[in-house]
Amino acid sequence: MAKYEKREKAIDLSHHLSDLxxxxxxxxxxxxxxxxxxxxxISLSGGMPSADYFPYDNVSANILAPDSFALDSxxxxxxxxxRLFGSSTKTQPITVPKYPTKPDQVNLAxxxxxxxxxxxxxxxxxxxxxxxxxxxxAYSDATVLLQTGNTDAWSRTVLTLCNRxxxxxxxxxTYPSAIASSHPYGISPASVKMDGEGMRSDDLRQxxxxxxxxxxxxxxxxxxxxxxxxxxxxxxxMGLQRKKEIYDICVEYDIxxxxxxxxxxxxxxxxxxxxEREARSSSTTDTESFFANLAPSxxxxxxxxxxxxxxxxxxTIAPGSRLGxxxxxxxxxxxxxxxxxxxxxxxxxxxxALITQLLITWGQKNWARWLHGLAVEYTHRRNFLIDSLxxxxxxxxxxxxxxxxxxxxxxxxxLKPIQNTSGDISEKFDxxxxxxxxxPPTSGMFVWIQLHFDNFPSLKDDDDDKTYEMKLWEALAEExxxxxxxxxxxxxxxxxxxxxxxxxxxxxxxGDEETMKKSxxxxxxxxxxxxxxx
Numbered sequence: 001m002a003k004y005e006k007r008e009k010a011i012d013l014s015h016h017l018s019d020l021x022x023x024x025x026x027x028x029x030x031x032x033x034x035x036x037x038x039x040x041x042i043s044l045s046g047g048m049p050s051a052d053y054f055p056y057d058n059v060s061a062n063i064l065a066p067d068s069f070a071l072d073s074x075x076x077x078x079x080x081x082x083r084l085f086g087s088s089t090k091t092q093p094i095t096v097p098k099y100p101t102k103p104d105q106v107n108l109a110x111x112x113x114x115x116x117x118x119x120x121x122x123x124x125x126x127x128x129x130x131x132x133x134x135x136x137x138a139y140s141d142a143t144v145l146l147q148t149g150n151t152d153a154w155s156r157t158v159l160t161l162c163n164r165x166x167x168x169x170x171x172x173x174t175y176p177s178a179i180a181s182s183h184p185y186g187i188s189p190a191s192v193k194m195d196g197e198g199m200r201s202d203d204l205r206q207x208x209x210x211x212x213x214x215x216x217x218x219x220x221x222x223x224x225x226x227x228x229x230x231x232x233x234x235x236x237x238m239g240l241q242r243k244k245e246i247y248d249i250c251v252e253y254d255i256x257x258x259x260x261x262x263x264x265x266x267x268x269x270x271x272x273x274x275x276e277r278e279a280r281s282s283s284t285t286d287t288e289s290f291f292a293n294l295a296p297s298x299x300x301x302x303x304x305x306x307x308x309x310x311x312x313x314x315x316t317i318a319p320g321s322r323l324g325x326x327x328x329x330x331x332x333x334x335x336x337x338x339x340x341x342x343x344x345x346x347x348x349x350x351x352x353a354l355i356t357q358l359l360i361t362w363g364q365k366n367w368a369r370w371l372h373g374l375a376v377e378y379t380h381r382r383n384f385l386i387d388s389l390x391x392x393x394x395x396x397x398x399x400x401x402x403x404x405x406x407x408x409x410x411x412x413x414x415l416k417p418i419q420n421t422s423g424d425i426s427e428k429f430d431x432x433x434x435x436x437x438x439x440p441p442t443s444g445m446f447v448w449i450q451l452h453f454d455n456f457p458s459l460k461d462d463d464d465d466k467t468y469e470m471k472l473w474e475a476l477a478e479e480x481x482x483x484x485x486x487x488x489x490x491x492x493x494x495x496x497x498x499x500x501x502x503x504x505x506x507x508x509x510x511g512d513e514e515t516m517k518k519s520x521x522x523x524x525x526x527x528x529x530x531x532x533x534x
Contacts, residue, residue, distance in 0.1 A: 007140035010305020010329035021160040027341035051109035058097045065090035066366035069373030071285040096353045111353035117340030119146025123356040138303040143333035145326045148347045150310040155181045160335050162187045169224040171199050173489045175232045191491035196408045198231040198238045201245035208253050224255050230263025233489045233505040234448045235441020240296050259298045259309045263444040265371040268379040271440030274387050287372045305329030321351040385508040388520040412437045445509035451502035469502030481522040
């Protein structure tokens with residue numbers, strides 16, 4: 001991959017630090033850690049228990065081969081469980097001993113001991129090499145620091161950069177926990193309109209240029225939160241040109257960008273209907289080409305160090321590992337480290353040890369191969385769910401005219417006719433009525449659908465407080481299917497939702513083919529009954 005011939009260091013953005021962050025000092029005991037690695041030093045300073053008393057002599061696991069998943073999307077299958085855990089599954093053992101037998105060996109005596117909030121050095125080094133090779137930061141001193149998952153990482157970021165009463169910029173539809181975690185601190189979102197690539201640069205400029213502190217009740221935001229790949233909930237993928245536009249605006253208005261990117265390696269590309277896919281060639285089986293074709297990170301254009309990138313192992317290894325990392329400027333990383341010293345201190349040592357040993361065993365090349373295989377698997381899952389919807393509903397393509405989908409190819413869903421006992425189509429059912437629409441996601445784990453309640457005049461604005469979105473959601477839940485109500489993802493979630501506006505987020509990340517087929521059958525059944533009854 002191309003490397004920069006000359007990169008400057010990150011600029012000084014210390015004026016963005018919150019009052020709380022400025023007040024953080026080096027933890028008195030943790031400050032001694034810089035001497036721990038010095039040869040011959042005897043430490044009786046900390047309250048560290050002897051590793052001899054740890055009840056684990058070693059921790060072992062059987063790990064899957066990095067090529068466990070096929071790279072040909074036509075041969076991939078959502079029934080991966082049986083391929084994965086069948087008799088032909090390839091595994092290899094790894095072991096983390098209590099004490100190292102060679103230099104730099106991952107060991108329990110270190111990983112289960114009190115340590116610095118930066119994380120295990122071996123894991124930090126592995127990630128640092130990966131970040132430089134794949135994300136290619138445009139400044140020279142990008143720093144890696146471990147964290148306990150992106151949701152907690154965002155919470156730490158808010159406390160580090162924002163004071164009570166401030167606001168942050170985000171998409172009009174966004175990750176609910178980003179708002180929920182900042183709300184108790186008195187920090188609220190300011191929404192920016194979206195289109196098929198996520199956040200719109202033109203609306204971002206409009207929001208900033210027209211900001212009225214008196215009307216908003218807060219000064220102009222200096223922090224932007226975004227999920228640019230697999231945008232949650234829409235599944236949109238933001239390209240490099242849009243990121244350049246947003247980055248330039250953030251330089252102009254002195255804004256720090258938080259790039260929350262848990263779905264980065266689940267870039268699936270455009271969806272095509274089943275009969276269209278069969279006439280096309282399969283996805284690339286070359287891992288190097290797969291990585292070269294990924295939409296670049298904001299880091300690629302961040303020459304000032306104003307991007308805080310959040311990565312996690314939750315979607316690529318396991319959510320329960322509670323392990324991820326920041327990539328940011330040294331100044332911000334130092335403040336995150338001070339925060340960690342007096343809170344979580346560091347991610348769980350067991351998780352760090354096992355994931356570090358897995359990655360070292362695989363190496364950079366095989367880690368990339370694993371990520372490529374996951375992308376192919378999720379591509380097949382997305383395709384299967386939409387294929388199932390296309391079997392349950394009449395799907396017609398149209399060109400979007402709304403802001404968020406303007407100019408995009410939209411899939412409109414109409415219910416299939418229901419026959420009565422004599423074989424005739426029910427007179428109460430209008431086959432020509434559009435029920436919902438969606439744009440197939442190009443990344444991530446979700447299909448985001450828009451419900452068209454306004455197309456059904458029989459749906460009256462009755463006196464109860466429930467929206468039709470929640471009424472339909474409850475009908476699905478009663479039938480045994482849980483999907484996510486759309487209003488949960490609104491940046492205006494504190495406002496009363498419109499009565500007849502609705503969206504749902506449907507995950508294709510969990511469940512086998514049979515489960516997906518059953519789910520779409522429930523959707524069809526409940527939609528028919530709901531709109532007939534109303």
